[in-house]
Amino acid sequence: MSKVVAIVKLAAAPGKGKELAAAMDFALENVKAESGTRYYILHAEVGNEDSLWLYEMYDSQADMDAHLGSEWFKQLGGKMGGLLGGAPEFHVATPLGGKGL
Numbered sequence: 001m002s003k004v005v006a007i008v009k010l011a012a013a014p015g016k017g018k019e020l021a022a023a024m025d026f027a028l029e030n031v032k033a034e035s036g037t038r039y040y041i042l043h044a045e046v047g048n049e050d051s052l053w054l055y056e057m058y059d060s061q062a063d064m065d066a067h068l069g070s071e072w073f074k075q076l077g078g079k080m081g082g083l084l085g086g087a088p089e090f091h092v093a094t095p096l097g098g099k100g101l
Helices: 017-023 025-033 061-068 071-080
Strands: 004-011 037-045 048-058 089-093
Touching: 004 061, 017 025, 017 037, 017 048, 017 071, 025 037, 025 071, 048 061
Parallel strands: none
Antiparallel strands: 004 048, 004 089, 037 048
């Protein structure tokens, strides 16, 4: 199977970017135990600390589905409650090539 990538924009409520990033530490710790998760990297947008981006790469669609269906992931929403300024933007892609693949 081919790898699957998700690029997710998390817009924090105004002034809540640092708190949202801290809440995401829960996710960053939990993905360490997911064997099919290759990359799960949180970024802060330069010049806008209320805009966070996640780059995620999974070995397969089944691995992404397992991530999204995990018990810890179900708890993540509660940890982000009140910190988001809107619904996350979720984009899924198939990597075609490049350094590191």
